[in-house]
Amino acid sequence: MVNNDAVNIYIAVAEKIKEGLEYTSQFGAVCPLCGQTRIRTYSSPKWKDGVKIRYHRCSNDSCLLNIFNLSVKSIEIAEN
Numbered sequence: 894m895v896n897n898d899a900v901n902i903y904i905a906v907a908e909k910i911k912e913g914l915e916y917t918s919q920f921g922a923v924c925p926l927c928g929q930t931r932i933r934t935y936s937s938p939k940w941k942d943g944v945k946i947r948y949h950r951c952s953n954d955s956c957l958l959n960i961f962n963l964s965v966k967s968i969e970i971a972e973n
C-alpha cells in the first residue's frame with residue numbers, strides 16, 4: 894500500500910533538489926525536508942553572471958537528507 898503523504902513529500906523534495914533552493918541572507922539555504930536554516934555549505938563556486946550557486950548538505954541527524962547523504966543546490970541572485 895502506498896502512503897500518499899510520503900509520496901507527496903518525496904515529490905516536493907525531489908522537485909526542490911532538482912530546481913535548487915532559494916538562498917537568502919537571512920536564513921541561508923533551508924533544508925526542504927526538516928526545515929533547518931543555514932544548512933552547511935560544502936561547495937561554493939564563484940559568482941557567475943550575477944548568480945551564485947552553493948551546494949549544501951543537512952547536518953540534522955534525524956533528517957533523511959542527511960541519512961541518505963543527499964546534497965541540495967541553492968541559488969542566490971545578485972540584487973542589482
Ligand SMILES: [Zn+2]
Binds near residue numbers: 926927928952956959
Ligand atoms: Zn534536513
